[in-house]
Amino acid sequence: MAVITYLEAIRQALFDEMARDERVFVLGEDVGVYGGAFKVTEGLQAQFGGARVIDTPISETAIVGSAIGASYMGMRPVAEVQFIDFIACAFDMLTNFAATSRYRNGAGVPIVVRGPCGGGVGGGPFHSLNPESFFLNTPGLKMVEPSTAHDAKGLLKAAIRDDDPVLYFEHKYLYRRIKDEVPEDDYVVPIGKAAIRREGADLSIITFGAMVYTALDAAGRLADAGVQAEVLDLRSLAPLDREAILQTVAKTSRAVLLHEATMTGGIGGELAAIIGEEAFEYLDAPVVRVASVDTPVPYSPPLEAAFLPSVEKVVAAAKRLVEY
C-alpha cells in the first residue's frame, strides 16, 4: 500500500475506472489539456485521448445534460464541476431531469458529478460552498463526501459503478493536506456506509468531509478534559447510514451534529430529526448542531474563520451536552 494524497487518490480512481471500463469518460471545463483547475485530471487526456477526456465550453447545463444523454446510451460519464458552487448552474438538469428519470420511465442515469467543495482557503462566496442540502430534498440522487484518501478512491469507484446519479463532493482543503494508505488493488467503499473514526462512550460527534478533522481535534481536547467523544464520519449523505447514526447515539446518548454548510436547512436538521424520531429514549441531552454561520461564505480570513465551525465551537457544544 502506498501513502498518497486525497487528490492523488481521486485521480487514481479515474485512471483505474477508465482503464477498467471503456464506457467511462470524463468531461468538464479545462479537464483535458490543462488537467483541471486543481490538476485532479492531470495526465488523463494524454493517457485516454481527447474523445474520452472532453474539454467543454463553460456550460454546466450542457455538461450535465449531455452526461445524462450519454448515460442513456450506456456510457458512464464523470462530469467535473470546476468548483462545486457552479453546480447551481446545472441544478435543473440534476434535480428535474436526472433525479426523476428512473422514477418517471425506468431510465437510469448512471452519471457522477464531482467537484471541489468547502472553505478554509479564502475562496469567498463562489468558491467555497457546501451544497449538499440543496440536493438532500431531491429523491433520486445519491451524495458522498470522503474525508480520507482511502475513501476518496473507494467512493469514487463506487460512484462510477453505481446505476444512479451520484454527486461526489471532494473537499478542496483536503486535496493536498491529507495523505493516507491507499491500496493499489481494486476496492470500493460502499455508498451508504458510515465509518467510526474515533471510539468514545460519552458523546458522539456526527460529521463528514473536512469537519472530520475538526471533530477529531475537538475529541483530542475533550479527552484531555476526561470526556471520550466518538467521531462518526458519514461518508455518504444520501442515502444516510441510519443504522450507524442510531447505534452511536444509543451508545453515547449525546450527539453533536457538525457540518461546514450553514446551519439553517442544513443536513444537521435531518440528522436531528432522525435521532429525535428514532432514538429519543436514548438521549440524555438535547441534540446540538455546530455549523457555519447563516451568511454567504465571507472572503477575508478573519471573517471566514468566524464563519466556519471551529474546534473551540465543537468543544463548547460537547461540554454543554456533557454537563447537561
Added chain:
Amino acid sequence: MYYFARLARDIEERLVILFRQSKVIGGLYRSLGQEGESVATAYALRRTDAILPLIRNMGALMTMGVRPKEIFLQYMAKAESNSRGRDLNIHVVNLPADGEEQPVIVGPISMLGDSIPVAAGIALGARMRGRDLVAMAWIGDGATSTGAFHEGLNFAAVQKIPLVVVAEDNKYAYSTPIEKQMAITRIDERAAAYGIPHEMVDGNDMLAVYDVAKRLVDRAREGGGAALIGIDTMRMQGHAQHDDARYVPKPLLEEWAAKDPIARYSRWLVETGVAAKQELDDIDAMTKSYAAEEARLAEESPMPDPATVARGVYAGDDFATPRVELVKSPFAGS
C-alpha cells in the same frame, strides 16, 4: 406520411373526447396544424435514430412507430403506461439495446430546453459506442429562449455532434407572441451564433419540410455535425384544452386554417396522381377506427396501485422499464 399525420390528428381528437369525459388526467395539448411538420421531420430519420419530441410532436411519435395505445395509457395515467402513471402525456422513454432495430425515444420534461443538451449527449454517447445514430430534438419558439437550448446547441456545434434541432415557430409560447420572445424574425437565426447550418421552411408544406430534414439528417449522419431547421407554422388551438386562446387574432387563425398541412398534402397527392381520393378516404377511416380502438383498450387498463408509490426511485427493484410498444405502419416497406 399522410397516414402518420392523419393518425396523429385522430389520436388527439379521440383524446379530446376522453378529456371531455374527464378520463384524461391533467392537461391535453393539441398539435392541430403542426402534425405535418412533426411527421415530415421524423420521416427523414431511420428507425434506429433518436427522437426527443415535445408535447406537440405526436406526429413524430407515430412516425417512429409508437403504438397509439401507449399514448392513451399515458394520458389516462394508467398502471401499464410507459411511466407507470408517474408522468404525463407524451413523456415516454424507449432505450433499446445496441443492435436492436428500434428508435431511442426520450420524452421531454416540462423544463423545455433541457432536451437539447440531453439530445447532444445521446448522439455523443452513440458516437462513442460506435453506433450509427442521428438525434432529432424539437423545440418550440418559447423554449429557444432558455439557457439550456443555447448551451446544448453550442456544445453540439463545438463537438460536431449529429444532432438536428427542429425549432418550431408556432407564433405563440402559451400566450406570449413571438415578437416578445425574440428580436429576430426568423427562428432559425438562433443557430447563426453557433456556426451551424440553419434553414427556414414552410412548416405546413410537408414535402418541403421533408426535403430540408432529409438533407440535414443525411449531412449529420455523414459527420457534418449539428444543424437547425426553423419551422414556420401556427398553433391552431390554445396552449392546452383549458386555454381558449382569445389572445390570438381571428384573421391569423383563418389565414393558417386555409394552409392546413394535411389538407394541403392530400390535395397535392390527388392532383399529382400519387394517390386516389378514395385511397386517402380509406386511410382516414382506418386511422379513425384505429385510434378509437386503441383508446378503448387503454381505457380498460387498470389505474396504478397506490402501494407502488415509493418504488423505482433508485436502481435495484426494476419497477419500470424504459420501453414502449412499437408497431409497424400498414404501409411499411411500400
